[in-house]
Amino acid sequence: MGSNAYISLKDVVFSRSGRRIFDGITLDIPRGKITAIMGPSGTGKTTLLRLIGGQLRPDSGSVQVDGHEVPRLKRKDLYALREKMGMLFQSGALFTDLSVFENVAFPLRVHTKLPEDMIHDIVLMKLEAVGLRGARHLMPSELSGGMTRRVALARSIALDPELIMYDEPFAGQDPIAMGVLVKLIRDLNSSMGLTSVLVSHDVPESLSICHYACIISDGQIIGEGTPEELKAHPSDQVQQFLQGQPDGPVPFHYPADDAGKDFGLGGGA
Amino acid sequence: MAQRTIEIIVGLFMVAGLAALLVLALQVSGLSPKAAESTYTLYANFNDTGGLTPRGKVSMAGVTVGTIESISLDKETFQARVEMSIHSEVDNIPADSSAVIRTSGLLGEQYIDISIGGDMESLQAGDTFYSTQSAMNLERLISNFASGK
Amino acid sequence: MLDRIASMGRLGLDVVASLGRSGRFLAGVLSGVPRPVTGFPLLIKQIYTVGVLSLAIVVVSGLFIGMVLGLQGYTILSDYGSEAAIGQMIALTLVRELGPVVTALLFAGRAGSALTAEIGLMKATEQLSSMEMMGVDPLRRVIAPRLWAGFIAMPILAVIFSVVGIWGGMLVGVEWLGVFEGSFWGNMQSSVDFLDDVMNGFIKSVVFGFVCAWIAVFQGYDCVPTSAGISSATTKTVVYSSLAVLGLDFVLTAVMFGDF
Numbered sequence: 001m002g003s004n005a006y007i008s009l010k011d012v013v014f015s016r017s018g019r020r021i022f023d024g025i026t027l028d029i030p031r032g033k034i035t036a037i038m039g040p041s042g043t044g045k046t047t048l049l050r051l052i053g054g055q056l057r058p059d060s061g062s063v064q065v066d067g068h069e070v071p072r073l074k075r076k077d078l079y080a081l082r083e084k085m086g087m088l089f090q091s092g093a094l095f096t097d098l099s100v101f102e103n104v105a106f107p108l109r110v111h112t113k114l115p116e117d118m119i120h121d122i123v124l125m126k127l128e129a130v131g132l133r134g135a136r137h138l139m140p141s142e143l144s145g146g147m148t149r150r151v152a153l154a155r156s157i158a159l160d161p162e163l164i165m166y167d168e169p170f171a172g173q174d175p176i177a178m179g180v181l182v183k184l185i186r187d188l189n190s191s192m193g194l195t196s197v198l199v200s201h202d203v204p205e206s207l208s209i210c211h212y213a214c215i216i217s218d219g220q221i222i223g224e225g226t227p228e229e230l231k232a233h234p235s236d237q238v239q240q241f242l243q244g245q246p247d248g249p250v251p252f253h254y255p256a257d258d259a260g261k262d263f264g265l266g267g268g269a
Numbered sequence: 270m271a272q273r274t275i276e277i278i279v280g281l282f283m284v285a286g287l288a289a290l291l292v293l294a295l296q297v298s299g300l301s302p303k304a305a306e307s308t309y310t311l312y313a314n315f316n317d318t319g320g321l322t323p324r325g326k327v328s329m330a331g332v333t334v335g336t337i338e339s340i341s342l343d344k345e346t347f348q349a350r351v352e353m354s355i356h357s358e359v360d361n362i363p364a365d366s367s368a369v370i371r372t373s374g375l376l377g378e379q380y381i382d383i384s385i386g387g388d389m390e391s392l393q394a395g396d397t398f399y400s401t402q403s404a405m406n407l408e409r410l411i412s413n414f415a416s417g418k
Numbered sequence: 419m420l421d422r423i424a425s426m427g428r429l430g431l432d433v434v435a436s437l438g439r440s441g442r443f444l445a446g447v448l449s450g451v452p453r454p455v456t457g458f459p460l461l462i463k464q465i466y467t468v469g470v471l472s473l474a475i476v477v478v479s480g481l482f483i484g485m486v487l488g489l490q491g492y493t494i495l496s497d498y499g500s501e502a503a504i505g506q507m508i509a510l511t512l513v514r515e516l517g518p519v520v521t522a523l524l525f526a527g528r529a530g531s532a533l534t535a536e537i538g539l540m541k542a543t544e545q546l547s548s549m550e551m552m553g554v555d556p557l558r559r560v561i562a563p564r565l566w567a568g569f570i571a572m573p574i575l576a577v578i579f580s581v582v583g584i585w586g587g588m589l590v591g592v593e594w595l596g597v598f599e600g601s602f603w604g605n606m607q608s609s610v611d612f613l614d615d616v617m618n619g620f621i622k623s624v625v626f627g628f629v630c631a632w633i634a635v636f637q638g639y640d641c642v643p644t645s646a647g648i649s650s651a652t653t654k655t656v657v658y659s660s661l662a663v664l665g666l667d668f669v670l671t672a673v674m675f676g677d678f
Binding site: 081096106 | 540543544545547548550551552553554555559
């Protein structure tokens with residue numbers, strides 16, 4: 001991929017409160033494609049997005065976004081770079097004191113000096129894109145989970161970013177909402193030429209829309225490639241994750257003492 | 270609520286704060302608008318100033334005519350030297366008037382009362398009172414009374 | 419035993435570290451010059467929530483404290499036949515001490531805890547993070563207006579508290595207990611000095627407002643983003659603010675009035 005990579009991570013090491021979360025991750029995310037980053041819960045997939053967004057700094061290694069070395073950027077340049085990024089948070093993270101309309105208008109009002117009628121038009125276009133033009137007067141507390149995410153999506157594309165990061169977009173959604181989100185992510189990518197990074201543990205949905213995927217476990221990348229390549233991947237660990245087998249290289253049981261001892265049956269009893 | 274309403278309410282809030290400060294200044298601390306009133310300085314030497322403090326009042330016949338500026342010790346006579354500023358319009362204090370330290374009420378604060386003399390000449394700026402009467406010391410008074418002196 | 423010493427040391431380091439964090443946090447908040455066009459409406463809104471909405475409790479408390487001072491003062495002073503000094507006593511107590519201190523305590527309980535909870539909740543629901551990812555600095559957008567609002571609202575509230583308190587004291591002293599109104603005001607005016615008393619009290623309330631707002635927004639910003647974390651941060655705001663206000667009050671009083 002090389003020059004075609006929009007984001008490239010090299011030997012990224014990151015640890016938090018003594019626990020090593022990433023142990024030398026190297027990953028290239030291609031421009032204009034949807035890349036899925038999958039892995040079991042608690043492997044730091046969200047942390048990876050925060051490293052890309054510059055909210056966290058790696059202990060060592062390099063994080064490059066569009067040619068900029070993110071951890072070394074000055075505050076001002078970092079904020080300028082972030083204007084080109086959109087991020088959809090797991091909870092949506094809408095501003096609870098603003099209406100749907102104002103939430104979507106927020107980045108426009110802060111970063112542009114557009115006149116009010118243009119902001120109005122842009123916001124309605126973005127809301128139309130996610131199918132919620134009619135909900136513009138609602139407050140975030142009146143929205144369902146799926147609608148919240150769609151509004152948040154409209155907000156993160158308000159400034160027409162080059163990169164959009166989805167943090168667990170499918171988690172806790174009903175099948176219809178999930179279908180809507182899958183469609184939106186695919187449409188946005190193809191119509192706007194966005195580079196999309198998708199963090200998820202919903203295997204079928206992710207594999208159905210991504211062009212490229214990688215699986216992270218225990219701070220390492222255990223498998224990467226196109227969805228077809230992954231499905232044919234020789235590693236047991238990859239297969240266990242993709243097929244959702246309860247037991248395998250990742251054991252069903254959390255490491256514990258011998259069961260007999262815990263139940264008081266061990267030894268001579 | 271509309272931004273405009275909030276702006277107006279906050280504006281009123283700040284006006285109320287200013288008004289309250291004004292009340293504290295004028296009504297409570299008695300700061301008069303003509304604060305920069307012109308004054309002239311007089312001095313008086315006392316053997317004992319008791320609890321006299323700077324900013325205390327100077328009065329004649331119960332009317333405040335000035336304030337005490339400072340109290341210091343005269344190292345030659347070992348007396349207290351009190352500097353007071355007197356309102357300029359009171360420019361005819363007879364030269365033989367005396368400055369007396371009095372207490373308002375039994376336990377109130379102490380102030381200087383000017384008891385009027387009969388001289389035709391009056392004190393000029395920078396003059397010192399010829400005769401003074403020091404603070405009444407309640408303890409000394411009681412012990413004098415008790416020991417029958 | 420060794421464990422206990424180690425844990426005490428760790429606690430001490432935690433305290434120092436959180437002091438350091440709060441200092442850096444403050445520098446981050448203050449370093450950004452608020453943009454006048456976008457910043458001003460936010461500030462107004464915060465002055466409204468922090469100041470105007472605290473007005474009711476401040477006025478009611480001021481009234482009652484003034485009335486109690488009037489009653490207590492009268493009982494004590496009438497023993498010495500100097501009830502007239504009641505005005506002076508009420509005014510000095512309120513302007514120098516109770517005005518700034520009680521207002522700050524009320525402020526910490528009413529506005530400070532609300533600020534902490536609000537910011538903590540914004541953190542827990544990733545609103546602050548998402549703002550950062552939108553290229554908007556939450557320190558400037560969310561924290562700075564709240565800090566400035568506390569700083570501005572607090573002295574105003576304290577001054578209003580003092581005035582209402584004095585009025586309450588007059589109500590009891592003059593209207594009810596029959597102290598002569600002229601001597602009530604006269605005594606007050608001759609003993610209260612504008613610079614030494616009123617302005618020093620005002621400076622106190624400015625300091626308290628700044629400290630209370632700082633503690634409140636920092637605790638919110640620094641909290642563990644869970645419901646338990648937010649509730650403990652809210653408690654900390656009230657406790658730390660109260661302690662800071664009382665401690666600082668002693669220091670400021672010693673500096674301002676210590677020379678006699």
